[in-house]
Amino acid sequence: MIKIQFYSLIRLLLKREQFELPTSDNENVGQLLQRLQQQIATPFLHKLLDEKGEPILGTIIMINRRNIHHLEKLETPIHDGDVIALFPPGAGG
Amino acid sequence: MSAAGRYSRQILHWGEERQQQLEAATVLIAGVGGLGATVSQLLTRAGIGKLYLIDDGLVNWPDLNRQTLYSETDIGQPKLAIAKQRLQQINSNVKIELLPKRIAHSFRPPADVSIIADCLDNYLSRFDLEAGLAAGSFLIHGGIEGDQGQVLTLQKGTSQSLADIFAGTRQPQGKIPVTGAGATILAGFMVNELFNTIFGQPQLLNRFLIVGLSDLHLTFLEV
Numbered sequence: 001m002i003k004i005q006f007y008s009l010i011r012l013l014l015k016r017e018q019f020e021l022p023t024s025d026n027e028n029v030g031q032l033l034q035r036l037q038q039q040i041a042t043p044f045l046h047k048l049l050d051e052k053g054e055p056i057l058g059t060i061i062m063i064n065r066r067n068i069h070h071l072e073k074l075e076t077p078i079h080d081g082d083v084i085a086l087f088p089p090g091a092g093g
Numbered sequence: 094m095s096a097a098g099r100y101s102r103q104i105l106h107w108g109e110e111r112q113q114q115l116e117a118a119t120v121l122i123a124g125v126g127g128l129g130a131t132v133s134q135l136l137t138r139a140g141i142g143k144l145y146l147i148d149d150g151l152v153n154w155p156d157l158n159r160q161t162l163y164s165e166t167d168i169g170q171p172k173l174a175i176a177k178q179r180l181q182q183i184n185s186n187v188k189i190e191l192l193p194k195r196i197a198h199s200f201r202p203p204a205d206v207s208i209i210a211d212c213l214d215n216y217l218s219r220f221d222l223e224a225g226l227a228a229g230s231f232l233i234h235g236g237i238e239g240d241q242g243q244v245l246t247l248q249k250g251t252s253q254s255l256a257d258i259f260a261g262t263r264q265p266q267g268k269i270p271v272t273g274a275g276a277t278i279l280a281g282f283m284v285n286e287l288f289n290t291i292f293g294q295p296q297l298l299n300r301f302l303i304v305g306l307s308d309l310h311l312t313f314l315e316v
Binding site for chain 1: 124128211213214215235236238253258265269279303305314316
């Protein structure tokens with residue numbers, strides 16, 4: 001299983017803390033997020049990706065505590081047991 | 094008033110030894126705005142030994158909803174000068190050093206600083222602040238936007254860097270929405286973590302505390 005955790009405004013939008021999806025062979029994180037949106041039936045990818053499917057850069061996507069920016073971004077492969085975190089941090093001070 | 098009397102209510106809570114640790118501690122506060130004004134005030138009230146304050150701003154009307162050190166008569170004045178004046182009125186025992194500058198990549202903190210409060214309002218300055226810290230320093234990061242915010246403690250050299258964690262994150266366009274309640278609550282969490290760090294027991298090391306004020310939720314995110 002893959003665990004996807006929601007934080008801050010993503011959590012408010014989806015009205016849930018996390019969701020679990022069964023592992024799918026040869027799937028990357030971008031594909032996983034598309035599958036997640038279909039499963040939970042609440043549009044949220046517009047908060048993460050632009051019209052071309054590129055990250056909007058307002059939300060951190062982490063896999064097992066690592067920002068996907070340091071991995072293969074949305075093409076980072078997903079493996080059974082991975083924990084994905086979607087977190088839009090507050091920028092002000 | 095003796096120190097024992099002045100701090101008697103908090104000494105009842107954390108004891109004499111921790112009060113002495115606090116009075117021997119030095120903290121650098123980067124940014125004396127929504128978060129930093131309250132963080133510096135609470136540390137001063139608690140009897141911190143020494144504060145360094147960094148900011149290059151002037152007090153402006155939109156600051157007054159949340160920047161608890163400033164008032165209408167301070168409009169147009171340098172924040173640091175006003176902050177020092179108010180803080181010394183609150184507690185004249187605290188040493189306060191001013192660093193009136195904008196944080197740039199060349200920034201290096203004073204040699205006696207090992208605990209830093211990131212109360213800044215933009216990612217670039219945060220990354221520049223972090224880059225200049227000595228190995229082993231503790232960075233207590235705070236951020237607020239609307240009714241959502243976070244606090245995180247990192248130790249330079251052993252934790253992931255703030256720049257790595259926030260990699261690719263874009264600074265929002267325009268002014269960031271912030272309320273007085275939101276800034277004050279996040280500042281309170283920061284001060285609590287600063288106390289924990291001074292006492293050698295940081296509770297948010299490599300772990301975000303994420304605060305949602307609209308539905309009143311607190312969650313953790315390990316990094």
